[in-house]
Amino acid sequence: MSRRVVLAVASGVVVLGGAGAFALAYAGEQPPSVAHSAARYTAPAGDRDGSLTFTTDVTASSGVKEVKVLAWPANSPFAKKAITAKDMASVESAKCKPSGGDTVRCVYTVPVTGADAGSSPRGAWHVAVLATSKDGDSKLLTKAADFNVA
Template structure:
């Protein structure tokens, strides 16, 4: 093999190894993010109770500490004054299970009684999510998903 081919192959291996190391380092540092959020509301009907279910995927390289969920009517005070992380402090947490290396799949489900359904404002509702990573980073998505109460 000529010296030029050996040098070219060696240089190519060094470049590919460097790119691979960069890709691994970059993949290992995932910022905190919320994705693939869905909400489903079923009103009580006759003897059958109602329910509200919200699911989302949360990713962070340091791991997930907590995911809080709040459903709120689009015509509430939160629409006028922005919902904050402080507003989310006392709300309930979703149940999260590992879903890949740095991702958890979270589900929040509550039953809805006839009295609760009757007292709920009709129309568009939003679902807010406050995710907290183990390293302390937080992200708030005030409109992660929507649903309608009729």
């Protein structure tokens, strides 16, 4: 084998190795990903409270720090002015448990009383979610899931 071919192969290995290291470093800096989100609304009936339950899977290579959840009616001011991370700062967090690898399964449940249901707008609602990783990256989905209040 000629010396030129050996040098070309060695250079190619160094370039590919460097590209692989860059890809791994870049992958570690990605914001959290949110998947498989679903909302389930159960209206109160008689003397029994209803509930809103939101579930989602969040993946972050550095780990998940917190997942904030906000249900909002489609005809609210948020429909015209988009929800921001600042809007999500004071909302409640979901409870998350590891579900394999870098992924956690998060569940947010809130009771809905008859009074709550009576004063809530009817129609379409959305669920916003703000996922924050341990390294500080975040992902905001303003319409992670939908449900209907009849």
